[in-house]
Amino acid sequence: MARLNINGKLLDVDVEEDTPLLWVIRDHVGLTGTKYGCGVGQCGACTLHVDGVATRSCALPVSAVTVDQKIVTIEGLGADKQHPVQQVWAELDVAQCGYCQVGMIMAVSSLLAQNAKPSEDDIRSEISNICRCGTYPGVLAGVQLAAQRMAANKG
DSSP states (O other), X not given: OEEEEETXXXXXXXXXXXXXXXXXXXXIIOOOOSOOSSSSSSSOTTEEEETTEEXXXXXXXXXXXXXXXXXXXXXXXXXXXOOHHHHHHHHHTOOSSOTTHHHHHHHHHHHHHHOSSOOHHHHHHHOOOOXXXXXXXXXXXXXXXHHHHHXXXXX
């Protein structure tokens, strides 16, 4: 049995301790926004936040997460209103097929929470998610616009 804090709710799940967090969230909690891509933590489709840090959930056993850690999925990121990254993604039409974009949005929102003014080099080194459609120019533009808007809203 694992007790997890997912999107601000404490949940008990009856799973083996080596079950990847991705499958706990999708199959046992029913939040299917987080996607399965490669299963080895390389592609980033499964990215979510653990204490604000972008984390690849397909390779993270549920036993590695404690009840004190806050897990946020795409469903929790924009629970009250769309996160600025989600708004920009829709406005710029960043996604093509969209499969990787949930993980991309989670990685970008984590980056911007830690670095409000990332350089292009910062973005390219920190956002390592794979997009088979090649939407990287749109992602770069989206990160830059979201950073500008988030900075403007703070000031």
